[in-house]
Amino acid sequence: MYKYLLCWRYLRTRYIALASIISVMLGVATMIVVNSVMAGFSTMMQERxxxxxxxxxxxxxxxNGFDNPDEVMAAIEEAVGDDVEALAPSLQLFGYAMIPVGGGEHLTREVQIIGVRPQDRARVSEFAEYLYHQPREGQDQPAPAEPTFHVPDEHRLNTYLGQVYQETEADNPFKDILEQDLENLVPADGMILGFALGTVHRPETGEDMYIAPEGSKVILHFPSAGKTPEAKTGEFTVVSYFKSGMSEYDSMQVFVPIERLQFLRGQDGFVNQIQVKARPGADLEQVAQAIRVKLEQKWPTRFLTSTWEQKQGPLLAAVQVEQNILNILLFFIIAVAGFGILGIFSMIVVEKTKDIGILKALGASDSGIRGIFLAYGLTLGMVGSLVGMTGGLLFVKYINEIEDGLSVITGREVFDDSIYYFPEIPTLVEPMTVAWIVGGTLLIAVAASVWPAQRAARMHPVRALRYE
Structure with a gap:
């Protein structure tokens, strides 16, 4: 019982131990906040x-791709059977987009052109969930859009030429000419434009200015297929926007009808990618391996098969490495607190040498003296860990309010939402992560107490009483 009484007394009276508690508290709180934010970003990034x-x-x-997508998809279904839920061919290539910005000027951007059938694409991915219409008058947020390339009549009729077309009588011979002019002004082929391509974000207001509003004509330039590629051109009308929240995709990708892209390239029926949606619960690695083996048997060295994680492996690995390095660096804060506990306990042993001798003369055992210091170190670690854990979890809970306050104080945005388009800072508290942070902190606190405790336990009572 005397061990716990002494621990409590030292905890209340030894204010120098407060430095160790604060160090432990800051280390635990910082690690919880950093891991929660990194886990939130990582999870959100993986989902997107x-x-x-x-x-x-x-x-x-x-x-250039291949001209037998139906045969390839049949081979995929034969290889994995019921493990495949949906298939969708696509044609991807790089090119340039010319976006009109007024006054006869065009904004030219490098883009990744993706020819798809929107309904098929929506069945194999979350494609439909990332499609939005430009906000209408009186709306604050963009409305969800359907996966389609259909160009609404309103895009044509809202133009000046469209107004003239509506006012022209049906039997007027110029009616057909006006209709042809309308098709040139507003192409019949729709396009889903990457959100960051069609807008400019204004950090000072947090608003997005649409430089390519719906109904705009965008001109695409891309190479043809064959041994001597030639420059090809296609005109498309913006019907909706693709907003995944990943700036590198939203600023590069444009989606167009696959049949129109094939025709413009002179490659009717050609695709260069098959997207495969596996059934829920299927082992993607095994499914990909089965597809890989089957295609290699039928068409050697012609196809590359990978899961989405393998496709994005370098990016996901970079995030994980960054998180691991941050954990190592932040754990040094707790290590510093451990050395603080070691120094404080060493001073206490020297200062209380006579008291230790009295305790041993009264019958205290070596293990009892050792237990005093180990229990004291554990108590410091527990208090610091509990306060740090509470503070860290509260910080994570109110991190967006804190970010707003810091932005007001510093006069600049702490979290720039133009990079990921996240409405708020994503966080994810993982109980196991919190547990190993607290557990590791307690282990460091106890380990730092071992040497002073062992030194005090080995003291001879007579020599200790002679001290001073």
Whole structure:
């Protein structure tokens, strides 16, 4: 019982121990906050990366692609059977987009052109969940859009030429000419434009200015297929926007009808990628391996098969490495607190040498003296860990309010939402992570107490009483 009484007394009277408690508290709180934010970003990033891709991607080594997608999809279904839920072919290539910005000027941007059938694409990924219409008058938020390339009549009729067309009588011979002019002004082929391509974000107001509003004509330039590629051009009308929240996708990708892209390239029926949606619960690695083996048997060295994680492996690995390095660096804060406990306990042993001798003369055992210091170290670790855990979890809970306050104080945004388009800072508290942080802190606190405790336990009572 005397061990606990002494621990409590030292905890109340030894204010120098407060420095160790604060160090432990700050270390635990910082690690919990950093891990929660990193886990939130990582989880959100994985969800969005997976949402833009299907579970498994089969692509040709050549950008020109292959002309037998139905045969390839049949081979995939034969290889994995019921493990496949949906398939969708696509044609991807790089090119340039010319976006009109007024006054006869065009904004030219490098883009990734993706030819798809929107309904098929929506079945193999979260494609439909990332489609939005431009906010109408009186709306604050963009409205969800359907996966379609249909160009509404309102886009044509809202133009000046469209107004003239509506006012022209049906039997007027110029009616057909006006209709042809309308098709040139507003192409019949729709396009889903990457959100960051069609807008400019204004940090000072947090609003997005649409430089390519719905109904705009966008001109795409891309190479044709064959041994001597030629420049090809296609005109499309913006019908909706693709907003995944990943700036590198939203600023690069444009989706167009696959049949129109094939025709413009002179490659009717050609695709260079098959998106595969696996059934829920299927082992993606095994499914991808089965597809890989089957396609290699039928068409050697022609296809590359990978899961969405393998496709995005370098990016996901970079996030994980960054999180691990941060954990190592932040754990040094707790290690510093451990050395503080070691120094404080060493001073206490020297200062209380006579008291230790009295306790041993009264019958205290070596293990009892050792237990005093170990229990004291554990108590310091527990108090610091509990306060740090509480503070860290509260910080995570109110992190967006704290971010707003810091932005007001510093006069600049702490969290720039133009990078990921997250409405707030994503966080994810993982109980196991919190447990190992607290457990590791307690282990360091106890380990730092071992040497002073062992030194005090080995003291001879007579020599200790002679001290001073």
């Amino acid at each position: 990366l997976h949402g833009t891709l299907s579970d498994i991607i089969v692509e040709s080594f050549s950008l």
